[in-house]
Amino acid sequence: MLETDTAAATQTTAALKEPLRKALAASRLDDDLLSLTPMADKGLAHAHLWLSRRNGKDWVARLPKQSQMRLAADDNLAYQAACFTRASRGGHTPALKAVLPASDALPRGGLLVSAIHGRSARLPEDLQAIAETLASLHAQPLPPSPERAPLLAPTNPWSAMLTELHEQAAYLDQAQIAPDVRCQLLEDLESLTQWCEQATAPDPALISFDAHPGNFLIQDDGKAMLVDLEKCRYSLPGFDLAHASLYTSTTWDTQSHAELSLADVRAFHRHWAAAMTERGAHINVDELLQSRRAMWLWSVTWCAKWQVEQQRARDASARGEDWSADLSDPALIAHVADRVEHYLSPSTVAHVRHEWQALADNSGLA
Structure with missing residues (x-):
């Protein structure tokens, strides 16, 4: 979620722009969207894209490549949603904003969380x-x-x-x-x-x-x-x-x-x-x-x-x-x-x- 990571985006992550755009539209989460920016491919479990929004409160999309917890797509999303919801109560983690269900566009779905500048x-x-x-x-x-x-x-x-x-x-x-x-x-x-x-x-x-x-x-x-x-x-x-x-x-x-x-x-x-x-x-x-x-x-x-x-x-x-x-x-x-x-x-x-x-x-x- 480091803002400067966007400069090092790879083709692997960039290929997810259109699937993510479709998933956002299907969930009616694209009304405030200004742009989607792929971020560097730094992890073996997720791809990340930065969502710039008109209100200035940007999000990051976490799109699973797999489940390290060995869970099916929907169960994996539910597990991660619980992680963010509970951990954020301590004030030192991003907040969960929405869950994108598994779909043809995103077979493993995704999470939208508050973007962190740091x-x-x-x-x-x-x-x-x-x-x-x-x-x-x-x-x-x-x-x-x-x-x-x-x-x-x-x-x-x-x-x-x-x-x-x-x-x-x-x-x-x-x-x-x-x-x-x-x-x-x-x-x-x-x-x-x-x-x-x-x-x-x-x-x-x-x-x-x-x-x-x-x-x-x-x-x-x-x-x-x-x-x-x-x-x-x-x-x-x-x-x-x-x-x-x-x-x-x-x-x-x-x-x-x-x-x-x-x-x-x-x-x-x-x-x-x-x-x-x-x-x-x-x-x-x-x-x-x-x-x-x-x-x-x-x-x-x-x-x-x-x-x-x-x-x-x-x-x-x-x-x-x-x-x-x-x-x-x-x-x-x-x-x-x-x-x-x-x-x-x-x-x-x-x-x-x-x-x-x-x-x-x-x-x-x-």
């Missing part, structure tokens, strides 16, 4: 603002169990995470990965599994589950706005904190690329903890540390999964999950392939494991 995050200087944004999600009152749907709300968040990790780890056998790296990842997964078996029941909260720095825009007032909300769920805040500060997250997006020091990571956690404590939350430092290990394992096993799945042909039925390289601009696919290879390399795996051990050996993340 710049990419600069690390470590914007980490405090990101911490405050995450606290605006995590500190929201937890709804009663029957009211948490359609968002994922596992009874045991650790068990649910381990299930995802083991599903993705199955791809390690097919991925281009050194045998020693595979053994190290499986060793860490086993250690995490053993810790989870002894862990006390955690307190879930509304989380993003996709809080890497590239998903934040910094407004002129310094507020960090989290603009990608496809995967929200009721789970562990530590997953968001990890995703915002792990090496595999802070070096993913070229515009927010940075390598954080241990001091940066600890300061980030302290600021978040202070914001949460002000709201009456209890902080479990050991849980945060293990969440960091879990989110890293999730990220690298996803890399193995993507390496395998991106080779498949595009799903012509436009349903559910689809990592085919055919859905995105070649430049984006090349960038992801480079990052995936780097994150699965022996040197990077050793670096992240060493960092985690250093945190564990020195009073965790406090």
Whole structure:
């Protein structure tokens, strides 16, 4: 949703202009429309177009390429609508404006959300603002169990995470990965599994589950706005904190690329903890540390999964999950392939494991 992204729009996104225009007309949402501007193809799950409107309150169209939640088109739209509706109550995310149903023009439909004017995050200087944004999600009152749907709300968040990790780890056998790296990842997964078996029941909260720095825009007032909300769920805040500060997250997006020091990571956690404590939350430092290990394992096993799945042909039925390289601009696919290879390399795996051990050996993340 960065305004300057419009200058780098690709043919992949530009081809959606007319289908989107038809969908807007069918839903009678085009009366105030001045122009449609394709934005850069930066994500594997959505294409984005900027909608300039006569009243000056612009929108952004989020058009799914797939569902990372493995949902059919209408269910995927309902899930994302719930993500934006609930997260926006904290004041640090775009507001949902309308849902475009799946149609011949847009087989997966789309969401219209308020456009955010801002710049990419600069690390470590914007980490405090990101911490405050995450606290605006995590500190929201937890709804009663029957009211948490359609968002994922596992009874045991650790068990649910381990299930995802083991599903993705199955791809390690097919991925281009050194045998020693595979053994190290499986060793860490086993250690995490053993810790989870002894862990006390955690307190879930509304989380993003996709809080890497590239998903934040910094407004002129310094507020960090989290603009990608496809995967929200009721789970562990530590997953968001990890995703915002792990090496595999802070070096993913070229515009927010940075390598954080241990001091940066600890300061980030302290600021978040202070914001949460002000709201009456209890902080479990050991849980945060293990969440960091879990989110890293999730990220690298996803890399193995993507390496395998991106080779498949595009799903012509436009349903559910689809990592085919055919859905995105070649430049984006090349960038992801480079990052995936780097994150699965022996040197990077050793670096992240060493960092985690250093945190564990020195009073965790406090």
